[in-house]
Amino acid sequence: MKMNAKFISSYDDYQKCPEITKPEYAFIGRSNVGKSSLINSLTGVKNLAMTSSKPGKTQLINLFTIEETWILADLPGYGFAKASQSSRIKWGRMVHDYLKNRTNLTTVFLLVDSRHEPMKSDLEQITWLASNGIPFSLIFTKIDKQSLTQTNKILASWTKVLSENWEELPKMFLTSSESGKGTEELLTYIDEINKQIAN
Numbered sequence: 001m002k003m004n005a006k007f008i009s010s011y012d013d014y015q016k017c018p019e020i021t022k023p024e025y026a027f028i029g030r031s032n033v034g035k036s037s038l039i040n041s042l043t044g045v046k047n048l049a050m051t052s053s054k055p056g057k058t059q060l061i062n063l064f065t066i067e068e069t070w071i072l073a074d075l076p077g078y079g080f081a082k083a084s085q086s087s088r089i090k091w092g093r094m095v096h097d098y099l100k101n102r103t104n105l106t107t108v109f110l111l112v113d114s115r116h117e118p119m120k121s122d123l124e125q126i127t128w129l130a131s132n133g134i135p136f137s138l139i140f141t142k143i144d145k146q147s148l149t150q151t152n153k154i155l156a157s158w159t160k161v162l163s164e165n166w167e168e169l170p171k172m173f174l175t176s177s178e179s180g181k182g183t184e185e186l187l188t189y190i191d192e193i194n195k196q197i198a199n
């Protein structure tokens with residue numbers, strides 16, 4: 001289904017983002033995990049967010065308005081091996097300042113590759129989100145690339161690792177931008193939050 005989704009603009013600083021009261025949802029995660037692709041798959045609008053087979057495509061805070069009722073933010077990825085020290089620091093500042101200060105930000109979706117065991121960089125982001133009191137869910141991407149058995153194995157590893165530190169596990173979604181699997185569940189979840197906020 002094609003949604004009414006429009007690109008607003010790109011920003012290199014949260015302070016330059018327009019003040020919006022509509023609920024906003026942000027996609028974060030390692031470079032190449034599939035953040036921009038999932039935005040296109042979710043909205044059914046091809047090329048809404050720019051994607052690339054090479055990591056490091058999204059460099060700025062990109063805002064999209066969806067059905068004129070909520071906002072999606074596509075953010076640059078972390079963990080890009082070739083990134084210089086200065087660009088890592090710049091990433092940290094741009095993304096973390098945005099996440100901490102964006103007043104209409106409702107929930108963060110942390111995207112992780114369903115084929116990989118939990119990575120230190122992802123666990124660090126989870127710790128950072130939790131310590132800053134920012135609500136988040138986990139999205140496992142690219143499930144079309146392997147069997148459900150294999151995906152479940154990775155899911156079990158994540159559950160184990162997270163259970164060591166957290167009493168309550170985050171909500172988890174299994175998705176594929178290729179097949180569209182999981183996108184309905186994600187949209188339903190976002191809709192529920194939007195309705196709670198409206199009431």
Ligand SMILES: Nc1nc2c(ncn2[C@@H]2O[C@H](COP(=O)(O)OP(=O)(O)OP(=O)(O)O)[C@@H](O)[C@H]2O)c(=O)[nH]1
Binds near residue numbers: 032038050
């Ligand atoms: N098979 C498959 N490929 C995917 C899926 N999602 C993304 N990809 C591919 O993964 C690559 C990276 O996708 P992007 O959406 O650009 O990743 P990103 O997380 O936005 O990356 P950065 O902008 O660099 O942070 C592209 O080649 C996509 O086609 C998926 O669900 N299935």
Ligand SMILES: [Mg+2]
Binds near residue numbers: 036037050058074075
């Ligand atoms: Mg991207």
